[in-house]
Amino acid sequence: MNAYELIKKKRDGSELSEAEINYLVGGFVNGQIPDYQMAAFLMAVYFNGMSVRECCDLTMAMVESGDVIDLSQINGFKVDKHSTGGVGDTTTLVLAPLVAASGGIVAKMTGRELGHTGGTVDKLASIPGMNLELTKEEFIRIVNTVHVSLIAPTSRLAPADKHIYALRNVTATVDSIPLIASSIMSKKLAAGADGIVLDVKTGAGAFMPKYEDAVELAKTMVNIGECAGKKVVALITGMEQPLGNAIGNAIEVQEAIDTLGGKGPRDLVDLVLELGSMMLVISGIASSGSTARKKLETHIAEKKGLKKLAELIKAQGGNPEVIENSDLLPQPKLKIEIISEASGYVEKINALEVGMASRILGAGRKTKSEPIDPSIGILLKQKVGERVHKGEPLAVFYSDGDRQKIAAATSKFLSAYTIGDQPVEPPKLFYARVIGDNIEEFS
Ligand code: URA
Ligand code: CA
Numbered sequence: 001m002n003a004y005e006l007i008k009k010k011r012d013g014s015e016l017s018e019a020e021i022n023y024l025v026g027g028f029v030n031g032q033i034p035d036y037q038m039a040a041f042l043m044a045v046y047f048n049g050m051s052v053r054e055c056c057d058l059t060m061a062m063v064e065s066g067d068v069i070d071l072s073q074i075n076g077f078k079v080d081k082h083s084t085g086g087v088g089d090t091t092t093l094v095l096a097p098l099v100a101a102s103g104g105i106v107a108k109m110t111g112r113e114l115g116h117t118g119g120t121v122d123k124l125a126s127i128p129g130m131n132l133e134l135t136k137e138e139f140i141r142i143v144n145t146v147h148v149s150l151i152a153p154t155s156r157l158a159p160a161d162k163h164i165y166a167l168r169n170v171t172a173t174v175d176s177i178p179l180i181a182s183s184i185m186s187k188k189l190a191a192g193a194d195g196i197v198l199d200v201k202t203g204a205g206a207f208m209p210k211y212e213d214a215v216e217l218a219k220t221m222v223n224i225g226e227c228a229g230k231k232v233v234a235l236i237t238g239m240e241q242p243l244g245n246a247i248g249n250a251i252e253v254q255e256a257i258d259t260l261g262g263k264g265p266r267d268l269v270d271l272v273l274e275l276g277s278m279m280l281v282i283s284g285i286a287s288s289g290s291t292a293r294k295k296l297e298t299h300i301a302e303k304k305g306l307k308k309l310a311e312l313i314k315a316q317g318g319n320p321e322v323i324e325n326s327d328l329l330p331q332p333k334l335k336i337e338i339i340s341e342a343s344g345y346v347e348k349i350n351a352l353e354v355g356m357a358s359r360i361l362g363a364g365r366k367t368k369s370e371p372i373d374p375s376i377g378i379l380l381k382q383k384v385g386e387r388v389h390k391g392e393p394l395a396v397f398y399s400d401g402d403r404q405k406i407a408a409a410t411s412k413f414l415s416a417y418t419i420g421d422q423p424v425e426p427p428k429l430f431y432a433r434v435i436g437d438n439i440e441e442f443s
């Protein structure tokens with residue numbers, strides 16, 4: 001076997017065998033196959049795609065390049081959730097404790113990111129004392145007692161994906177559905193859960209803006225999960241405007257606390273109920289989506305999810321009093337209202353631009369080593385469909401007081417809003433469920 005022949009085979013549209021895929025991935029990771037050959041192979045995949053079988057083999061080759069987390073000492077069905085990203089996506093912070101309070105078991109590794117804001121780990125790190133780098137023994141002990149733990153991933157999780165992704169990033173081969181699906185699933189499968197609910201975003205603020213592409217990505221990931229013997233289902237949801245009202249780190253922790261306390265923004269609550277229902281159903285805890293949803297709604301009303309969040313924080317060394325007293329979360333130097341320059345109805349909010357504005361303010365990283373100021377963020381006061389008057393605030397910036405950042409973020413933020421004369425409906429949130437080979441579209 002040699003790399004040249006395998007590149008040529010893929011270039012000419014043939015399928016590679018499992019052994020051939022293992023040869024390429026293994027050879028690339030151990031340095032025997034150079035970047036230029038891997039890059040040529042990735043470009044051939046970009047143009048010719050991959051069969052489901054090839055995607056499964058590629059995923060498993062990447063999983064096996066590193067550690068596979070062994071969760072067998074945790075009793076019961078371990079359920080995970082993954083979102084393909086968006087702006088202000090606070091769902092994990094709400095879902096993990098709520099699902100655990102409802103009988104699910106959530107042993108989750110979650111990212112630190114180079115995004116508009118930090119990843120879920122960065123958001124949780126804004127809670128004073130919170131330890132996100134537990135030993136394996138502590139992690140397992142906490143999941144067995146509290147039924148939920150959230151930690152940062154180890155660096156040995158699917159290292160082949162890390163190297164391949166870095167190469168894709170500089171060779172214009174990121175946006176290939178088989179490569180994205182294998183990349184995401186390699187990390188999820190290495191993290192060891194028995195079942196995974198995927199939230200695949202579509203729309204202007206999403207990684208996969210076109211609905212047809214989001215469906216294809218969801219189907220491919222569900223198929224890969226099934227090859228690996230896991231229960232995997234997907235939900236396709238809209239990311240036309242930021243989710244909920246908070247975009248940042250500590251500010252999203254506060255939003256999660258509010259949501260678990262029954263005072264969450266409608267879109268975030270709806271998404272949590274839908275994803276949470278799917279998690280309870282695949283865990284075998286609820287027999288139908290509607291019984292699962294009732295259970296989750298009751299547990300929000302009775303504050304059981306909030307109590308679970310307090311237990312989780314305490315178990316990981318954090319101060320659970322943040323739940324009662326928001327002053328204990330990092331506070332910004334300055335809060336500034338961003339005022340509407342027009343009267344009318346909010347027609348559109350470009351999620352990506354709001355994300356960029358929050359990054360300019362300092363809520364996200366520009367380089368891997370950059371620290372994040374957890375107190376910074378944006379709180380939206382007006383979402384799509386709402387009526388606004390000139391002079392009213394569209395949002396509040398949580399800022400470190402840096403005038404230059406504020407000015408740049410303000411102009412970015414204002415350009416994200418379209419205000420028109422005609423009333424508009426809020427954008428569609430739920431598009432479809434992908435379960436096995438079925439696609440159930442929402443009406
Ligand atoms: N996220 C990933 O983890 N991998 C991709 O390829 C794209 C997005
Ligand atoms: Ca949010």
